[in-house]
Amino acid sequence: MKLKNIRRLWISALAALVLWLLWQAIVPLGSITYKSDLADNNYFIGKLSPSERVEQINNRPTIIGEPVYFSFFTPRPFRTAKLTMRFSGTAPLVEIGLRRDKTVWSYEMKPLYSALLEKIKADENTIIQNDVFLWQKNRRYETIEDFLKTPPPFNSVAVYRHPLPFAFSLSGSARQGATKEQSLGLRGAYQFYTYSDGNSLAFDFNVIDRNENSDPDPIEVIIYRGADRVFAQSFDDSVAKSERRLSIATPPLPAGVYRLELKANDDIVTTKLRTAQSKIAFSGRLWLVDAARENIILYGDGSRYSAQTLNPSSLQTIMIDDQAFAISETYEQFSLSIPNSERRLKRTVLPKGDLIIASDGLWSFTAEQFFNPTVRSMPPVSTVAELGVDYLVAKYEPVEILADGSFEQSMEFDLRGAYREKGKYSFMISAPNAALSKEPLNIKEIKIEVLEPDIYDYVRRYFERN
Amino acid sequence: MTMSDVILKEINLALGSALLVLLVLESIWPGSVLAYLNLNYWLIIWLISAILRLWKK
Structure with missing residues (x-):
């Protein structure tokens, strides 16, 4: 009898434990x-x-x-x-x-x-309404609504997490005379801005699948206007390691700035791009492949740069105009800050490839292709003196x-x-x-x-x- | 069989059964058990009880 009671006791305790574990896992109360x-x-x-x-x-x-x-x-x-x-x-x-x-x-x-925002929240030149900050170097606006209704020049403003009603208009033609092919040598995912003057956007991407990992390698191309997705096309994984061409062409789009995102894992290399678009400006990180490539030239308007390489053969000193940026170790991220409040275009020379580079600005492979339709982002600084703009709009709690x-x-x-x-x-x-x-x-x-x-x-x- | 043998046998049976139930639950729902219990200690105590049972035999 005593044994029966002991057995009932531990079976009940076990059942209670299992029920408690299930309760913790299911979270029935939400x-x-x-x-x-x-x-x-x-x-x-x-x-x-x-x-x-x-x-x-x-x-x-x-x-x-x-x-x-x-x-x-x-x-x-x-x-x-x-x-x-x-x-x-x-x-x-x-x-x-x-x-x-x-x-x-x-x-x-x-x-x-x-x-910066913690510092300026008590500044007399700062207006705060519903966690939206407006800082002005010289007070011109009395409310944030006034600012949004009649904003100042595009280049005098920096934003942080707050959209602004600026409509960028390209001076010059959005298309060059004929379709041109350019070498890219970009590994993995990337995105770039381009401009439509009311025509369709068409691009041919030459890609190679390195097949270094056994996961599927699908590719997706998505085009956005602002936050809205206006076009998307997917391409299945290809078993073949040889180069193939992926073509996309949108219907005619309203004139304006578009952002194209090519989503792919790091097994995919885009070797070439063919397009008639005259403006192509990359944003975010670029993984430039092939350590044997020499003197890759990029044009960019960033202030803050980071670079990293996984390849010992790609250790190098990058030149951003006349500023040296040394990458001296593998698997380490190096950073460089070059004040550039005017967003002046700088010529960057990378002696070798197989390097991941990023900046807070945009990049192009030729100076003629470069344009920057984005409003400047608030840089990671602590004082208004480092801002380099006359106005700052931020959404921040x-x-x-x-x-x-x-x-x-x-x-x-x-x-x-x-x-x-x-x-x-x-x-x-x-x-x-x-x-x-x-x-x-x-x-x-x-x-x-x-x-x-x-x-x-x-x-x-x-x-x-x- | 003495009382201590009975208790030892029951401890061994309880721990073994519980270990089996918890392992099945963890394999069906990964993380549901290991997030809260360290089954290593459970296993060690069960093994000790089994060794003691064998030793007493």
């Missing part, structure tokens, strides 16, 4: 919070990586290089995540991003902290300052459609120039509350549908 101080191993919120960009100070991770990444595990997908971070120290601009895409490492970034002097900031991410592998979402912390800050950026706690409609909502909606 929300659950995970938190970590990043000091100990946590199954849900992973440690910051790579380790060479993170230093442990007082058993807390301090960011000394960027970007850094952390994973977030959930037993099932959720709809929304509210991320709250408590931190100390400063950096000019800190953002947190959620990885959206499996093929392309693109992140949806949100602001955590801006040294200031941090909360806690009793111990640390900061706290929260943000929400829509998890639907976010990249999730083996139950893990991927987050990134971007903090340019964090290492140069007098007080290093020290993360004290990450708390993530995930939300989903609860079971009762599902049941109610099921009956409403039926």
